Amino acid sequence: DAKTTQPTSMDCAEGRAANLPCNHSTISGNEYVYWYRQIHSQGPQYIIHGLKNNETNEMASLIITEDRKSSTLILPHATLRDTAVYYCIVRVPETGANNLFFGTGTRLTVIP
Amino acid sequence: DTAVSQTPKYLVTQMGNDKSIKCEQNLGHDTMYWYKQDSKKFLKIMFSYNNKELIINETVPNRFSPKSPDKAHLNLHINSLELGDSAVYFCASSQGWGVETQYFGPGTRLLVL
Numbered sequence: 001d002a003k004t005t006q007p008t009s010m011d012c013a014e015g016r017a018a019n020l021p022c023n024h025s026t027i028s029g030n031e032y033v034y035w036y037r038q039i040h041s042q043g044p045q046y047i048i049h050g051l052k053n054n055e056t057n058e059m060a061s062l063i064i065t066e067d068r069k070s071s072t073l074i075l076p077h078a079t080l081r082d083t084a085v086y087y088c089i090v091r092v093p094e095t096g097a098n099n100l101f102f103g104t105g106t107r108l109t110v111i112p
Numbered sequence: 113d114t115a116v117s118q119t120p121k122y123l124v125t126q127m128g129n130d131k132s133i134k135c136e137q138n139l140g141h142d143t144m145y146w147y148k149q150d151s152k153k154f155l156k157i158m159f160s161y162n163n164k165e166l167i168i169n170e171t172v173p174n175r176f177s178p179k180s181p182d183k184a185h186l187n188l189h190i191n192s193l194e195l196g197d198s199a200v201y202f203c204a205s206s207q208g209w210g211v212e213t214q215y216f217g218p219g220t221r222l223l224v225l
Contacts, residue, residue: 043116043202043216044155085153102155 003027004088009107012082018075020106022088025069030092033064035073036102037084044087044102047073078110115139116217118203124223125193133188133220135203144186145204145214146178155202161186162209193224 005023012018024033034049048055048062050071055062061074075082085105116137125131137144143162149155159178160167166178175191190197203217 038155041219043204043219044214045216046213087155101157104153 003031003090003101004103006086006088006103006106008104009109011109011111012075012078014080014110014112015077018073018078018082018108018110020073020075020086020088020108021070022073023070024088024090027068027090028092031090032092033062033068033071034089034091035060035062036087036089037082038087038105039081039084047086078108080110080112082108083110084108115215116203116205118201118217118220120220121218122221122223124225126225127193127195129193130189130191131193131222132190133201133203133222135186135188135217136184137203137205137215137217138184139205139207139215141205141215142183142208143206144180145206146186146188147202147204147216149200149202149219151199159186159188160209195224198222198224 003024003026032049032051035047036044037047038044048057048060050062050064052064052068062071064071085107087102087105089101119134123131145160146158147155148158158169158172161178161180177189179187179189200219200221202219204214206214
């Protein structure tokens with residue numbers, strides 16, 4: 001079952017920062033926050049993950065609130081190719097299967 | 113080079129047939145997965161396979177069976193296909209159990225008529 005809540009859809013102007021929120025109020029202490037995205041007709045793509053500290057990589061930044069009950073994925077300069085469904089997932093790493101649950105995600109549309 | 117590849121990309125078949133989908137990863141990963149994405153776009157894990165240990169999602173019918181001839185391959189066999197099996201099937205791999213990054217294949221679009 002999904003342990004995260006995300007808005008169904010969002011729009012973002014090309015070149016602007018896209019801020020995608022995620023609520024995970026029941027997250028436990030050893031659960032990480034992961035973000036994946038799925039561009040139309042492709043397989044999901046890993047973006048970033050974190051536990052409690054903010055994280056940044058070449059694709060995005062992840063901001064996790066101090067109480068860890070919510071997080072925001074930031075795409076600093078959205079391009080048309082960032083149009084996709086973005087999934088926020090909480091899970092405990094180094095455990096077996098069945099715990100990478102993709103909910104409904106947020107459909108991000110980048111507008112020219 | 114494609115990291116995770118699947119064949120075929122499209123598969124159209126009749127009810128009752130038996131079919132297989134192949135998956136190969138050239139990443140040297142130890143763990144492979146099969147996911148099903150239904151018409152509502154929910155992506156659900158079906159199997160995880162690591163060093164001959166198989167974890168099965170209990171909701172998967174036993175008509176579905178994964179076969180791993182070696183570490184780089186995890187094929188999906190489906191017997192007695194049903195209309196409800198129509199979906200997109202994704203293969204994925206990761207370095208080990210529960211490792212954060214899973215790499216997904218392009219998907220196989222199965223249509224059962």
